[in-house]
Amino acid sequence: MLIDERFEVETPEGAMLSLSLAGPVTRAMAYGIDLTLRLLIFAVLAFVLGMLGKMGIGLLLIIGFALEWFYPTLFEALRHGQTPGKKAMGIAVVHANGSPLSFNGSLIRNLLRTADAFPLFYLLGFITTLISPRYQRLGDMAANTLVVHIEQTGTTRKQHNGPANPPDWPLSSQDQLALLAFHERQDQFSEARQQELAQLAFPELSPPLALQRLRSVTRYLLEGAQ
Amino acid sequence: MKQARFEQQYRPLWDSLEQQLEQMEALRVSRKKRLPLDRFVADYRQLCHQLALARERTYSLELQQYLNNLVLRAHRQLYRYNPPLADRIGEFFASGFPAAVRRQWKWHLVSALSFVLSIALAWILVQQQPEMIYTVVDEAMLSDLELMYQPEDAASSDIHAGREGEDDVLMFGYYIKNNIGIAFRTFAGGLLLGVGAIFVMLFNGSFFGAIAGHLINTGGHEAFFTFVIAHGAPELTAIVLAGGAGLRLGWSIIAPGQWSRLDALRLAARDALPTMYGVFALLLLAAFIEAFWSPRDFDATIKYSVGATCWALLYLYLFFGGRQRGAGKG
Numbered sequence: 195m196l197i198d199e200r201f202e203v204e205t206p207e208g209a210m211l212s213l214s215l216a217g218p219v220t221r222a223m224a225y226g227i228d229l230t231l232r233l234l235i236f237a238v239l240a241f242v243l244g245m246l247g248k249m250g251i252g253l254l255l256i257i258g259f260a261l262e263w264f265y266p267t268l269f270e271a272l273r274h275g276q277t278p279g280k281k282a283m284g285i286a287v288v289h290a291n292g293s294p295l296s297f298n299g300s301l302i303r304n305l306l307r308t309a310d311a312f313p314l315f316y317l318l319g320f321i322t323t324l325i326s327p328r329y330q331r332l333g334d335m336a337a338n339t340l341v342v343h344i345e346q347t348g349t350t351r352k353q354h355n356g357p358a359n360p361p362d363w364p365l366s367s368q369d370q371l372a373l374l375a376f377h378e379r380q381d382q383f384s385e386a387r388q389q390e391l392a393q394l395a396f397p398e399l400s401p402p403l404a405l406q407r408l409r410s411v412t413r414y415l416l417e418g419a420q
Numbered sequence: 421m422k423q424a425r426f427e428q429q430y431r432p433l434w435d436s437l438e439q440q441l442e443q444m445e446a447l448r449v450s451r452k453k454r455l456p457l458d459r460f461v462a463d464y465r466q467l468c469h470q471l472a473l474a475r476e477r478t479y480s481l482e483l484q485q486y487l488n489n490l491v492l493r494a495h496r497q498l499y500r501y502n503p504p505l506a507d508r509i510g511e512f513f514a515s516g517f518p519a520a521v522r523r524q525w526k527w528h529l530v531s532a533l534s535f536v537l538s539i540a541l542a543w544i545l546v547q548q549q550p551e552m553i554y555t556v557v558d559e560a561m562l563s564d565l566e567l568m569y570q571p572e573d574a575a576s577s578d579i580h581a582g583r584e585g586e587d588d589v590l591m592f593g594y595y596i597k598n599n600i601g602i603a604f605r606t607f608a609g610g611l612l613l614g615v616g617a618i619f620v621m622l623f624n625g626s627f628f629g630a631i632a633g634h635l636i637n638t639g640g641h642e643a644f645f646t647f648v649i650a651h652g653a654p655e656l657t658a659i660v661l662a663g664g665a666g667l668r669l670g671w672s673i674i675a676p677g678q679w680s681r682l683d684a685l686r687l688a689a690r691d692a693l694p695t696m697y698g699v700f701a702l703l704l705l706a707a708f709i710e711a712f713w714s715p716r717d718f719d720a721t722i723k724y725s726v727g728a729t730c731w732a733l734l735y736l737y738l739f740f741g742g743r744q745r746g747a748g749k750g
Contacts, residue, residue, distance in 0.1 A: 209468040211492050248586040255593030263604060274445060294496040302689045305696060306669075308608035309616070332611055335682055336669070336689035345489060367478040374423075374480035416480070418422040 201328060201340065203292045211292050214343040216285040218323045221341055222316075227279030232261045263304070270300040280341075290328070290338045303333035358414040359407075370415060377412035423479045430470055434490060437463050441490075444497045464494045512697065515742025520694035521661060522739070527671070528664035531621055535660050538625030539632070546633030556630040565631060569640035569647070592711035599655060600703045603662040607696055610666020613674055617666030624659060647714050649727030653734045655706035658699045665692035665699070702734075 203211045239257055243250035269277040275287035275295040287295045287303070310319030310331045319331035328340055361369075380388055389401035395411075396404040440460050443453075471487040521528060545552045553562065602620065609616015635644045669688050676684030709730070 205468065205491070205495050207465060207468040209471050209491050211495065212488060213492075248590040252586075252589035252591070252593035255590075255597045259593075259597040259600060262601070288496070291499075292492060292495055293499045296500070298690075298693055301696075302693055305604055306608045306611055306689075308605045309611035312612060312616075336611070336685050338686050345485065370478050371481060374478075374482075378480055378482045416422065417424040 199329070201342075203290075205292070213288070213292060213340065214345065215329045216283075216341040216343050217329055218320055220283050220285055220343075221323075224277070224279035224283040224285060225316075227282050228266070228277050229279075231278055232265055236261060266307075267297070267300045267304045270295050270304075271297040275300075276344075284344050285341055286344050287339050287341050290340055295339060299337045299339050302337035303331075303339055306333035306336055309333070356406075356413065357410050358417060359410040360414050361411045365415075373408075373412045373415055376408070377416060380409075421477070423477075423483060426470075426474070426477075426479065427483065433463060433466065434487075437467060437490060437494060441493050441497060445493070460494075461498070464491075464498060467491055467494060512694065513701070516694055517698035517701075518738050518741035519743075520691070521698065524664060524668055524691065524695065527668045528661055531617065531663035531667055532660045534618055534621040535625040535656070535663070538622045539629035542626035542629030543633040546630045547636060550634065550637050553630055553634045556627055562634070565635070566638055566640060569635055569643040588711045588715070591715075592707055595707035595710050596704070599659075599707060600700060603658055603699050603703055604696075606659065606662040607666045607669070607692070607699075610663070610669045611673075612670065614667045614670025617663045617670065621660070621663045628656075642720060646718075646720050646723040646727075649724060650730050651706045651710035651714050653706075653727070653730040654702040655710070657734060657738075658702035658706065661695055661702070662699045665695040668692050 199215045199217065201213045201215055203213065205211060236254075236258060240254055243254045243257075246253070266277050270280075270287050273281070276285075280286055287300065289295060289299055307319075310316055310322070310333055312318045316331075319333075322335070323329050323331050326335070328334075330340065334340065361373075376391065383391070385405075386401075389405045392404035392408040393399070393401055396407050399407060437460075440455055440457055440463070443455055444457070444460075467487065468491055471484070471491050474484050474487055542556070546556075557565070602624075606617050606620040609620060632641070632644065635641045669685065669692060672684040672688035673681055679687065713726075
């Protein structure tokens with residue numbers, strides 16, 4: 195079986211969805227954030243309720259129970275599969291068909307957490323995550339859920355105005371993707387690096403000219419002749 | 421068509437879809453701000469088409485990614501299933517829970533037998549050889565227990581006297597945290613090939629049996645049995661059911677039958693989940709009875725008859741609740 199962190203789902207409409215699976219390290223960090231948050235909440239409440247005597251301790255025990263067992267379930271079921279820790283790490287739990295996590299699904303995966311935590315420090319869960327081709331721990335397998343990265347898409351792109359020229363060679367679709375990727379990411383590179391990259395496409399031109407030429411070609415691909 | 425024109429042409433559709441999605445993803449939307457959603461399905465289908473086009477024409481990866489994510493979000497909203505909550509809860513307690521328990525009666529029987537037999541064994545052993553009790557509990561805990569359940573006539577300093585409402589709440593919290601935690605762990609422990617669930621059954625069974633046997637030896641049994649009989653019905657039953665549900669999970673991995681182990685596990689988890697909802701409710705009820713009724717001092721006859729009623733009602737409910745008349749097996 196192919197081990198890859200991308201997982202493809204076909205929707206009934208025939209569109210292919212591509213999910214990016216989250217690995218054990220990211221998930222462990224999200225868990226760490228959640229654990230810290232839970233301990234903080236518990237500590238604050240312990241301080242406040244501790245002043246109420248035995249009644250307060252009774253309430254505190256109930257809240258401690260709820261924090262232990264229902265904190266992940268409630269957040270995942272109500273906040274699109276994200277506990278605060280998962281949100282901070284940019285990951286979320288979804289069903290294996292890409293649909294949002296249901297309450298039942300979340301409950302199964304969180305009730306079975308104890309089995310994943312066996313015998314210590316989530317050792318069993320860690321091992322199953324590594325073995326599973328879809329990075330699932332035991333609870334995920336039983337609930338048929340995945341933990342995926344939620345991708346951020348920025349569509350704000352700087353406009354570079356200028357001439358648009360067709361490429362002077364027959365363009366393959368691979369070439370086209372490479373050129374468009376360059377167009378989108380060029381702002382992340384320094385001018386010198388951009389010129390260096392442009393020289394790969396036009397080795398016969400001087401660096402500044404090559405970059406100018408490359409920009410006009412990508413502009414043509416994007417917008418057509420003007 | 422060049423990418424820029426494509427984007428220009430369909431951007432309004434994408435923007436409107438994003439707005440509709442934001443509304444659907446929000447937990448609550450005020451009535452005034454609500455958008456009509458009657459075009460959502462048609463828009464979604466168009467969007468799928470546009471994603472396919474963008475891939476076919478190798479538009480930029482960023483655009484493909486954007487459309488992919490938008491399809492993903494819309495897909496999630498379209499295929500989510502969310503009937504009204506109150507109806508489901510009512511339906512669940514009227515018929516869903518007892519039916520779910522009966523559907524898996526074999527597992528619950530195995531779990532109950534391992535529990536009851538270990539109670540009986542420990543009970544008999546301790547009654548025959550009183551010193552056997554020290555294999556289960558140590559001396560400090562034993563003297564606590566004896567103090568708690570000493571015979572009525574010597575009961576001057578027992579925990580029940582001088583107990584106030586505050587203690588009841590404290591114990592309620594304690595029972596919830598402790599007992600429900602045990603039940604959930606028993607269920608999860610079942611996933612480890614059933615070993616965890618069986619272990620909890622045997623351990624708790626022999627503990628309970630040994631204590632009961634010992635208190636009969638020391639004469640504290642009336643205080644003990646009047647205390648445990650009422651809440652014992654939901655509490656012990658719930659632990660047994662959690663064990664049964666756990667065994668169901670473990671067995672699905674040991675002997676998956678005609679499914680793959682993964683699929684068998686999924687089916688088992690889906691089957692066992694209603695039982696766990698019920699276990700949770702039963703243990704809440706048990707904690708309530710244990711904290712607010714069991715420590716009250718009433719005549720032993722009253723305590724026993726209330727306790728017997730609890731057992732009878734619970735098992736009538738589990739055996740007959742939600743059966744369709746004349747429909748044979750539930």
